[in-house]
Amino acid sequence: MIKAILVFNNHGKPRLSRFYQYYPEDMQQQIVRETFHLVSKRDDNVCNFLEGGTLIGGSDFKIIYRHYATLYFVFCVDSSESELGILDLIQVFVETLDKCFENVCELDLIFHVDKVHYILAELVMGGMVLETNMTEIITRIEEQNKLEKSEAGIAAAPARAVSALKEMNIPQKVKDMKLPDLPSIGNLKF
């Protein structure tokens, strides 16, 4: 399970923090500080994993981070997550941000707190990986933006009409055509 996702800059200023397990406010700040302290000490040519020894979960706890120019992306996870998997998940997250914000920079994270969180919400939900496919995530975000814009215009329209409109979206139709081919699985009984 992913316990927390933190983004801070080279000076340790938090740019995004999302905790999937509850910690009191001051504890959260302490976690951010301690994580920054641990991560910033490390060279670029050492591995991107750190183990145990911190506030969040003791020995059953790993920090997996990536450093991009001015920002550190840190995922705090428990031992059930695959290190290399998470490392690539960070890459997916950053690439998605980059696509959505068109060449993302630190300021985007500051001024579009909400959008960044929405993107993250498509990637990870409740500490579990929700979607790992970048194109899919982007499609969803765009789809939602579009729906919102269109709905804002016809907010007074009956709900059924609105949902009919939603069903008409093309990328989804395309996707439905590529359904997985799982013939054998259908016959299984539980």
Added chain:
Amino acid sequence: MFGNLFGKTTTTIATGGSDTSGDAASAGFTTFIGKVSRANSKSDEAHVVATELKNLAANIAAPNQSMVQMRDYLCRVAYICMMGYEVEFACIHAVKLAQLGTNYDKRIGYLACCLLLHRNHDLILLLINTIQKDLKSSNILDNLAAMTAAAQLVPAELIPSLLPMIVAKLQHQRELVRQKAVLCLHQFQFLAPDLLAHCKESLERALLDKDPGVMAVAVQLVAYSIQRNAAGCIHLGDPLVSVLQQIVARKLSDIFNYQTIPFPWLQIQIIKCLSALVPHSEVLKTKVSSIIRVILQRNSIKEKMAFAILYECIQCIVKMAPEKDLLDESAQHVKRFVNSSNPNLQYIGVKMLVSLVALNPAYAVEYQDMIVQSLEHKDTVIHKKMHGVLYGIACEANVKVVCSKLLQQLKISSDRFWKAELATMVVSLVSRFPVEPQWQINSLFNTLWCSSGDLDRTMLKDIKQLIGDRFLSKDCDPQCQQYLLQKCISALVSDKTAIPLLQIALWIVGSLCSFLKNMEDDKVLMLFTNLLLQENMPFSIQSAVITCIHKLVAMGIVEQVSMATKLTECLSHELPLVIKQQLNIIIKMCSLKLKVDPSDTVVMDLTLTFLDDLVCARLEAGAEPYRPSHLRHSLPGQHIILTSQSPAAPSSGLEVEEVDESMIGDRATVDSSSSPKTDTERDSSLIQPDIKRVWGKQGRLDASKEKKSTPKNLTGQKRTSSEQDNLAKALFGGLQKNEKASLKVFTGFEDDDQYDDYLNNFKTDLPGPWSNRLRSSIPENVNVETMSIRNTGIIQESFNVLNQFAMSNESTKTPKENEIDYLQLQGDINLKKDASNENNGEQISEGSLYNDLNNKLAGAEVDFDAQLSQLLEASVTSGDVHCLHRTDGFFKEDPVSKTAVSEIALENDGFLDVESCRIKHSIYTDSD
């Protein structure tokens, strides 16, 4: 990416620089951010934030705010919250926005709720309605937002109110909704696994969803069930294998490829699940091993993601404990990791090596050089992991080197968890490879030196047990024991020793104190008294010191006069009452020149049976039955000589010392007819808890009368089995309420049958079930002391009750107060004897109100030299028993379960002897 911090200027962002991001940040937000980033210090920043928060609080609460403004405010609040400032005032507005807003506003509202609230927040109750409404909505965006919030915020007790709606969403036509519903249920399952038992089937059906995305999250959900109960999830193995087969055969859509690998995260997840399942099913094992072979073959190791899958495969192989060829193949793959130039892969490689080496140390041979190099690796993480490999390859031949490496790390490391891990490794190596005893002792001591503050209880217990088994039993090499003792003494002398090490060292010194004979008395004494008087010493250490001194005296290691003077000096220092009390006892013991043969086995006499004969003899000779001191005041008609002693009566713990002084000059006298039973007799009384009452009001009871009494009881008092259970309640409840009834008890039971029941109840069920029953039945604040009746055994039991009582109800009396009560009770024992002595015209000892068995024996010694040795033995026996009872009370301050008494005893062996711990343990296990 993020190449240029100011790649976009603030202005472009403020005016909506990027199209995708929709609404732009407001001017107010921009200025605020500008101010914060210009702040030079933390206090500057705090000032800026405080002003902003003040404005926000005013604005946000103002009526008629537009939704757009509200959104802006909440975004600012979320940002400030992330910076670590208190924003409690905005929570209610976040909830409100989620409730009242539509579409985009609603999403911001939910987002703010997710960021500002948590599961146990008061406002969640308000939000639940909104979530329910939005789940019912036909707008899927509302559905999605509501489910995201539900997954993050709903506490376990509110899950039932949402569960049916979310389960229904599993059938939704949009895969995105299904996906979120599955994850939401996953969270619920995490919080309250039992609630979801009925919809298990629909959850598992999600595994077969036509959308691979939904299937992927369903695997995560299944993974959780497997993690909780692998054996119960065997039926999931087949579907998982078939999904994996299709992924590997690339039968699924290409859009789920990442770096040309199909569904890498899903593959990882499935392999993880399977590796948890394989140990439970042989059939599955063959299937899994064949598919793993395929994956190993197909995997083109070009992408990093492929390494991630490979890693999972190898973990799975290791778990399967499979055929040699598969292991060898994985060893080949490990080589690629370990020799990689990428530090991440190196790390994973070392991790794999750790698990491989655990199966077969031979796999490490190839990496000899590499392992040695890695021990100097610049990356501390890899460096640490390598110690795991070292641990894995340890054998008889190299264990010393391995241990020294581990200890070296232990010395320089400051990470608590890492130290604990290292210590575990060292201890396990020492226990696995018992090579040289000196090396073993050194390793264990070094471990304790470096890390004893960081170790948990079980670890310390393991170390103690190891030392106990290896070095403290009778047939151990005395040279080793001497060496061990030296180590301990050096630990005791040093002022840097951590508390757990001190405790262990004291325990060892206590066990090996016969070796201290070679040391000068002064030095030995200094060793202990220094520790005792050291400032801020915890009670556990002080009591451990006392135990040691007890042993020194009992075994005559130290010259007793010098011991007494030294300890008397200690009394003038500030020490806990209990410790002072113990010191007094020891001083008394010294003055009596008592000595115990260490070869004697210690037997516990719970009921003080050795006094029975004495008491009976006295009573037969016409002595007054015993009455507790406070009763003697209230019965003016009686012949009360002892009342004159009342000023010295220890009515409160504070007076104990005073009393003690008056006692020292006096000598309690005990009748010679008190004939102690032999060891065997006492043994049998221990084993057989149903001890018969030996004497009554009129003297010794005969067996026939006792037999008669039982049926009479049954008819006369209409005792049913449930009444029997409530007997204690009836007895003691009455004690509290009814003066008359209590008098009855004080003066002895009116009829003997009642007394018999009382006694039997004590004996038969003690200490486990009976005390439980008593505990539940005694009303609060009952003065248990009043139960101290005629028989010394009962007094003993009363103290048991007292202690049990303190355990169950700490508000009425702390163990410490109990200790004082106990002393009073003991005083009463002596009074009883004094009373009987008095009636025989013998000398009454004035100061006997303060008492201890040692003290009584002191009297015995003077008068009856012949029986001294036997009595003494009894004193040691019962002395131990008292210690047990006392420590009992102290244990309760630790929240440790009663069943683990033996463990507690070992840890807190303040007053305890290992021997008595064992007895105690056996008693508890017998009665339970």
